[in-house]
Amino acid sequence: MGKKRVLLVEDEIIIARDIYNMLIHTGYEVVAVVNTAAEAIQKAEKLKPDVVLMDIMLESKRAGIDAANYIYFNIGIPIIYMTSYTDKVTVEKAIKSEPFGYLLKPFEERELQTNIEVALYKFQMEKKLKERERWLSTILISIREGVVATNVQGRVTFLNPLAEKLIGVNADEALGKLVNHLVHIIDENTQKKIAIPIKAITKGENFTFPPRCFLKGKNGQTTPVAPLIAPIKNEHQEITGLVLTLANIQAQRKAEEERLESLEQLTQSMTGIIQALATTIEMRDPYTAGHQRRVAHLASAIAEKMGLPPEKIKIIKLAAEVHDIGKIHVPAEILSKPGKISEVEFNLIKTHPQVGYEVLKNIDFPWPIADIVHQHHERLDGSGYPQGLKNGQILLEARIIAVADVVEAMASHRPYRPAKKIQEALQEIDRQKGKLYDPKVVKACLQLFQEGFLLCP
Template identity: 35%
Template sequence: MDKARILVVEDESLLAEDIQERLKSLGYEACAVAHTGEEALAGAALAQPDLVLMDIRLKGEMDGIETARVLRERFNLPVIYLTGEADDATLDRAKPTEPLGYLLKPIEEKRLYSTIEIALYKHKMERRLRRIERWFATTIRSIGDAVMVTDTQGRITLMNPMAEKLTGWKSADAVGKPLTEVYQAVSAETRERIESLMAEALREGVVVGLTNRAVLISRTGAETPIDDSAAPIRDIAGNITGVVLTFRDVSERQRAQQALQESEERFRLLVEGVQDYAIFMLDPAGHVTSWNAGAERLLGYRPDEILGAHLARFFTPPDVRRGKPDQNLELARLQGRAEDEGWRVRKDGSRFQANVIITALRDDQGSLLGFAQVTRDITGLKQSEKQLRDSREQLRAL
């Protein structure tokens, strides 16, 4: 393990040498010694120490407290103060520099060692905490969802740029205010004010989310449809210390859903209005799941009579025994489309010649959703073709 590098700032040379020797005997490296504040700043830049032992009362323009302040701002160095006296006025001046310890002169070796070790550990943990905080802050700023954090009293302690955009509040104005003042949501259906999820998350101690559609009313009066949820924040002991509220603009999703519904409705009306073709859907196993007016006219079944029945219902018994219904479905599944011509059977048992096209339907991941079948009665066409062939045969016989 590398030795901790310590900068000693002490204007009494003999005491500085004594501290150096003690540090060496304790296993540390006294990387530099400075007698003034200016020398300390130069030594810190050159030696890059891990910690500074700082005499509070230095000679020169900069005393130890001022020097420690600059060292912390420029190099983020932890400081332990050395002082021969610890009066209240001096301590009050030293506190803002956030020292990690005080050692009274004359310095006891055991106290020196324990203070240094504690200071090094605390500084290591502080640096780790700052890295986590920077990572957290960067993550919160960059994610697409809006995020707001409150304390247990429901007052805002943090909000990210997306939350600023959707609520119309700047973080600087919102922090410290009650969440209910900044975040105002109403029901999309009733326009009634929705109770804050924050209160429920605090009360129940679990993640909660809205089940009904909500609309966020911004500071400027702009309305945004949202999805939101709230989760309690707990400390290491499991105590709730606040709530994090996340919400997102679902305008685009709602527009896409509306467009899809309108498209599906147009398609449904189109299919139901077709009278000359039997158009119906099948599940992956070949059972009827939809039935249009053309199918009812051609095959004779009402929707309530045929939904759930297997495709084999429309085939002749010999074709069923040969497994033709399943063969057609398998061909459509493998090739995406299957076309067949042959005899089909109506509800009343009558037969007709049909042209059938089966198309496999798949989702974006390629999973089979089912099949679409279009059936056309070509009995008349086949009869016309036969009459034409018979006429040609008669002409050739003359």
């Protein structure tokens, strides 16, 4: 693998020389050193570096920020800011350009290297996630469903061509009409028309259609459909309208087995995404390789012992397989550091549940994977992190993974300590049940090992 290529943008010659020397000494290739915003943009477009070190204050107060905006949003190169200024206005403007790092001058060589490596990791992960989101978006766009959108009063503002065909009206005729007057969805069991509760949904209440419905078109023709309705929210999470989707399931009714197979394939795709994310973190840290897999094995066994339904067990297994994905934010040398880690290093490690949540929250999983990952270090007495949740505030799935995580971690070798006997780990969770750990989860875990359960290798 070649050296990482850096474009250095700094208008003070002495400082630029010092940073250049630091970069060369730490093994980076400096593709160019420039001192103006225009040159920065020109060199970034021509040389395509891996990262840009950008001085915020160039020839004018906002020149560095403006150049950074252009380079990141138009050329797609991550930016790390360097500055001696920390005033609130400058920082706020800088944040809007979505930098991947922020160095306050003067800085040490180690700090520079850490910022660059973290920025490159974050950028690569962001690229992968965006590619995955585009892939998922293409699938969703390709689904052949009728779509009807309304305002908060329930008047139609949009419908797509398939909705026009199903309902039997054209868009011009439908716009402005009340959706309940336009769309006639019938409950197959009662044979009665279903009135969509517009006011209740716009107030935040949930509404679900009966499991078997059909749509009655303007011409009297009926089509079996799977309707869904959901609120449309703006950036402030305020409900601004509703979207009704009408999936024509006539073919599915005729071929139920094929439909189930298709759903299973979609689940496998989601599972594949999770497994790919799990591999990403384990490849960075040889000491915890397999940790997530073993935690998933134990957590799903605990869930099964507790008598949870198969769907819940599957969710727990999948969430456990990526519960430490947030460690991509932690430098690998800290994760594999022998001996005692410092308080600063430990605090950085403790950010991994929050980082994991940020990584996963925008992936449209059909399960609460991001929330479970967010909570797996919470404890019943509120002493956990990052949110300090207590008792019933913590998801059951997270409470199960928390116990499995502790048992597996104590029983496995770490750079800073040898593995402990499994009995010591079990004694620890037994001592702390009711205080840190859910007593029912601990009971199920202890029963498993009493019955001869073994952690997978």
